[in-house]
Amino acid sequence: MKDNFMYDLGLINGKVYQDGKFADLDIYIKDHIIAEIVSPGKNPPCEKIVSCTNMLILPGFIDPHVHINLDLGEFKSADDYESASKAAAFGGITTFIDFLEPINSVNEFEAVLKKKQKEAKESYVDFAFHTTVGNYNDDVDKLIKISRENGIPSIKLFTTYSESNRKISYSKLREFLEHSSKSDTLILVHAENDEMILNAAVEDTVADYESSRPAIAEIEEVKKIAKIAEELKGQLYIVHITCGSSIEHLEEEYKELLGKNIFIESCPQYFHLTKELYENENGNLYLIAPPLRSIEEQKKLKVNISSIHTIGTDHCPFTKEEKTRYEEASKIPKGLGSLEFSFSLMYHLFGNEIIDKFSLNPAKIHNLYPKKGIIQVGSDADFVIFDPVKVLYIDSGNSRTDYSPYENMVTKGIVESTILRGEFLVKKRKLVGEKRGKFINRK
Ligand SMILES: [Zn+2]
Structure with missing residues (x-):
């Protein structure tokens, strides 16, 4: 069994946000949860690897x-x-x-x-x-x-x-x-x-x-x-x-x-x-x-x-x-x-x-911690892959209204991809995920 162990997803070469600063780390995900965070180069067996060079990896x-x-x-x-x-x-x-x-x-x-x-x-x-x-x-x-x-x-x-x-x-x-x-x-x-x-x-x-x-x-x-x-x-x-x-x-x-x-x-x-x-x-x-x-x-x-x-x-x-x-x-x-x-x-x-x-x-x-809000082992694998350099031209967006109050503004920094519990929801600015949203009990 152990020999066949594979992580589901690896995010490598990114700058990972932890404790208020960034570090060069690789993140591995298993069963929708952050399973391992390691220094680059360890390369454990993993089904799918996504390289995040020049990207910030932030908590969802x-x-x-x-x-x-x-x-x-x-x-x-x-x-x-x-x-x-x-x-x-x-x-x-x-x-x-x-x-x-x-x-x-x-x-x-x-x-x-x-x-x-x-x-x-x-x-x-x-x-x-x-x-x-x-x-x-x-x-x-x-x-x-x-x-x-x-x-x-x-x-x-x-x-x-x-x-x-x-x-x-x-x-x-x-x-x-x-x-x-x-x-x-x-x-x-x-x-x-x-x-x-x-x-x-x-x-x-x-x-x-x-x-x-x-x-x-x-x-x-x-x-x-x-x-x-x-x-x-x-x-x-x-x-x-x-x-x-x-x-x-x-x-x-x-x-x-x-x-x-x-x-x-x-x-x-x-x-x-x-x-x-x-x-x-x-x-x-x-x-x-x-x-x-x-x-x-x-x-x-x-x-x-x-x-x-x-x-x-x-x-x-x-x-x-x-x-x-x-x-x-x-x-x-x-x-x-x-x-x-x-x-x-x-x-x-x-x-x-x-x-x-x-x-x-x-x-x-709001009692979502440590399931949400942090990149650490055991937390939900929710991430934002953020390009801090690229500019975002704001349009009316995906909301069902027909205008945005910020339309035509240009901001520095763009959300490239969004990952919810280990699966891409948005990948390189395209919706790729499904409606997997879950109620989070905050008791
Ligand atoms: Zn309100």
């Missing part, structure tokens, strides 16, 4: 924040699991975490879970879910328990959107944060101050959209929620932070909690696009919530990149026709697609510093 990326099949009534986001996961594969993302529909009581949980499980059968990449609550008024412990039992140790809540009954009460928010540590559950918070948004006296136009959900509404709410998390020793993950000022505050007041009790996520759109776009003729196409911000806030976001733990996309595209159907900002569906280009967009700005924010950090924070 994790996007902790995507919306697939998001149903807003009149509008449904453009991507289903098939198209979203295809876009993800081209962007090097081998695992993403989608959100269950918001629920207001425990007994709605099963239905929203089943719906997602069914949709997700079409996925090319591995996936997981976050539970989402709206104006939840039921038992907190029960929801945490049932969610965890189903492999979902994370619950998202909103401090805004009272108009659609999605805003949680502060008493319930406190309960969730209080119960989070002892149950090892992460509480994801969309932090914008609802009152400030309701009281913003601006016209319902695209040009005035940013002022209707102003930067200060995020900054103040982040302050408030962080204070509650500190008081209750909660496990808080603030999604899609848009303002560098929000992060500066967290750095000043809660430095010792960052990375332990408080985690920060931001998205590529806030690094590449600014609110001036809303004044343009096609401003509709860039409507998202929270909005794009000023150049000053964007600069601060960039300066504070080292404090940001994860990059999620908040992927939620709509078509041009849907984005331009109405003139009133309130009626336009909010959301953009970024899945396919997120890593290249961020690598272009920050280089190697960004890698952990797409791999190790989201894996650890």
